[in-house]
Amino acid sequence: MRKDTKRQRQAKLLRIFRKIHRVTGAALFIFFFFIAITGLLLGWKKNSGGVILSKSYRGTSTELKEWLPIDSLSVLANSYLLKTISPKLSTDIDRIDIRKDKGMVKFIYANHLWGLQLDGATGKLLHVDRRYSDLIENIHDGSILDKYLGTSDNQIKVFYTSVMGVALLVFTITGFWLWYGPKRMRRNNSAT
Numbered sequence: 001m002r003k004d005t006k007r008q009r010q011a012k013l014l015r016i017f018r019k020i021h022r023v024t025g026a027a028l029f030i031f032f033f034f035i036a037i038t039g040l041l042l043g044w045k046k047n048s049g050g051v052i053l054s055k056s057y058r059g060t061s062t063e064l065k066e067w068l069p070i071d072s073l074s075v076l077a078n079s080y081l082l083k084t085i086s087p088k089l090s091t092d093i094d095r096i097d098i099r100k101d102k103g104m105v106k107f108i109y110a111n112h113l114w115g116l117q118l119d120g121a122t123g124k125l126l127h128v129d130r131r132y133s134d135l136i137e138n139i140h141d142g143s144i145l146d147k148y149l150g151t152s153d154n155q156i157k158v159f160y161t162s163v164m165g166v167a168l169l170v171f172t173i174t175g176f177w178l179w180y181g182p183k184r185m186r187r188n189n190s191a192t
Contacts, residue, residue, distance in 0.1 A: 006188070007188065010185050014181040014185070017174040021175060021178060024167055031160075034139060034140070045136070053132075054115075054131075056104060058102050058126075059120050059121055059126065060119055062102070064100060064120075067120040073107075074096070077107040078091040080116055085114055090109065092109060092111055093110065105117070113134060114129070115130075116129075
C-alpha cells in the first residue's frame with residue numbers, strides 16, 4: 001500500500017510537470033521562436049559574408065598620434081551621413097567604436113540603423129552600412145519594444161528577459177523531470 005501511494009505521488013508530480021511544461025510552451029511559443037531564430041543569426045553574424053555584420057575596413061595608420069581628434073572625426077561622420085544617406089537622419093551618436101589595430105573608427109547612431117567607418121588618420125569615409133546585427137540583437141533581447149514604445153530604462157527589455165530566463169529555467173526543470181520521472185517510476189516498479 002505504501003509503495004502504491006509513493007507511485008501515485010510520483011505520477012501526480014509527473015502530470016503537474018507535464019502540464020506546466022505544456023502551458024508554458026504554448027504561452028511563450030512565439031517568443032521562443034524569435035529568440036531561437038535571432039540567436040542563430042547572431043551566432044552566425046561574423047560568418048555571414050557581410051550580410052548581417054559588415055566587415056571592418058582598414059585605415060591608413062594604426063598610430064593614434066597620427067589620428068584626427070575624435071570630435072573632428074565625429075563632425076566628418078555626421079557630414080558623410082547627411083550627404084550620402086539622407087539629410088533628414090538624426091546625427092545623435094550612440095557609440096563610437098575605435099579599432100586601433102585597423103586604423104578605423106566606427107560611428108553607430110542612436111535613432112536609426114546606419115553606421116559609418118572612417119579612417120582614423122585621414123577622416124576619409126571607408127564604408128557605410130545598415131547595422132542589421134543591431135536590429136537582430138534588439139529583437140532578440142526585447143529592447144526593440146522599448147524603442148518602439150518609448151519606454152525608459154529598458155523596462156520592457158528587463159521584464160522580457162526576466163520572463164524568458166525564468167521560462168527557460170522552468171522548461172529545463174520540467175523537461176528533465178518529464179524525461180527522468182518515468183525512468184524512476186519504472187525502476188521503482190521493477191524493484192518491487
